[in-house]
Amino acid sequence: MKDLVVAVYDGVVLLDVAGPVQILHGSGGYRIRHASLDGRPVRTDVGVPLGADLALGELSGSIDTLLVPGYAPPDGDRPGEAYLNLLQDIGARARRVASVCTGALLLAEAGLLDGRRATTHWAACAELRSRFPRVTVEPDAIFVRDGPVATSAGVSAGIDLALALVEEDHGPDLARAVAKYMVVFLQRPGGQSQFSVRGTVPATRHPGLRRLLDAITADPAAEHTLAAMAAQVVVSERHLTRLFRREVGLTPGQYVERIRVEAAQVLLETTADGVASIARRCGLGSDETMRRTFLKVLGITPTACRQRFRTSSHPFITPKETT
Incomplete structure (x- = not known):
């Protein structure tokens, strides 16, 4: 059983949490805990409350995987500086850090993507590229693994990422079985460019x-x-x-x-x-x-x-x- 912590906050996208957690739980290979800033339940982007098992500050020692879900782009509710500071601290102690959707921007703000390749929701790729020049953005990828950090594209791509984590941790047979049960692709055909129209091209001032x-x-x-x-x-x-x-x-x-x-x-x-x-x-x-x-x-x-x-x-x- 691998210890996996989902760092939730007010405004978090519900499917960014539910999709990966359903896959990871279905594999039977993870102890999953939800941690919020103060240990209290949070409000998701669609208003559904989401419980928390503990406060982020209560996490001590090392953990296997820190999972950071995203907010609704482009202007959904984002967590504040206290959350980002804790991400930086916990991420440095985790064996592996992963993000879903715009969670990649939160990782970047916490300094966890410096010098790494990453992706995010196609509608936020231009922002990630312009705000964080030390991050190499791969706008077409469904998910990107660079060392101990994995980032995924928008919303449902968290399911693809979770299946990749299951395959890495527990082998392809289990990942394939979970994908079949959930009626999803084990490896989705094509990249996220098929979903966007000029979404990854930043505005120019020229x-x-x-x-x-x-x-x-x-x-x-x-x-x-x-x-x-x-x-x-x-x-x-x-x-x-x-x-x-x-x-x-x-x-x-x-x-x-x-x-x-x-x-x-x-x-x-x-x-x-x-x-x-x-x-x-x-x-x-x-x-x-x-x-x-x-x-x-x-x-x-x-x-x-x-x-x-x-x-x-x-x-x-x-x-x-x-x-």
């Missing part, structure tokens, strides 16, 4: 670059070569590439590719148009080029994307009317 980004989004199929884009911003191609890397975190080509993929996602999810037609409309060329690009950027095919996210054509089954 007016010319901002206009260019808007133009690419407005017409993904237009000629967005490096030369054409540099001419629009009135800078050299080399300087435009530096601007993109500094302000956006991508090369110009990567940004155009991502916007085209996201435009195609919208059409796949909202229209019945064929893949070849969508590829042409979004600047991705042929259906085969679009397929290769989807696999590279999202980790799934266009067909899988359409099946996964398009509104179901099957209504809920309702009782037959009686006469």
Whole structure:
């Protein structure tokens, strides 16, 4: 039995706690305790109260795993400095530290992500990157393990992380059995880019670059070569590439590719148009080029994307009317 402590607080996302705890409890391999700042119950983001077993300050000695759930991005209730100070202290004594969703920003504030790779909810990746330059953000990852610290993407990604912890601690057979029982993927296909639209791209303060980004989004199929884009911003191609890397975190080509993929996602999810037609409309060329690009950027095919996210054509089954 491994000792695992969930550090809860007022405003914590309910599923960030419940999802991983359900997986970990279901494995039978953990002693799970919930610790709040003062040892009292907390209020979750949806108003459901959540009990606590002890106060964070009562934790002494070493523990196996500290799990830090997140708050609702972008402006949900966050814990204060006293909580962060305790995270720093407890995290330094834990064998392993893990976070769910925006819990990664709390780890960063506590200094536990300095010099490490990490991920968080796609809507908070830009904030994590801009506020904490010593953290290498991987915006597409479902979860990232860097040494003794593991971070996961938004909300339900905590389930993926918990299964990875079970596999690491107790082996793949148990993790697979728990995943089957919970009816979830043991390894989710694709990254979290498939869920976001420009969510991981930070805002830029450069007016010319901002206009260019808007133009690419407005017409993904237009000629967005490096030369054409540099001419629009009135800078050299080399300087435009530096601007993109500094302000956006991508090369110009990567940004155009991502916007085209996201435009195609919208059409796949909202229209019945064929893949070849969508590829042409979004600047991705042929259906085969679009397929290769989807696999590279999202980790799934266009067909899988359409099946996964398009509104179901099957209504809920309702009782037959009686006469």
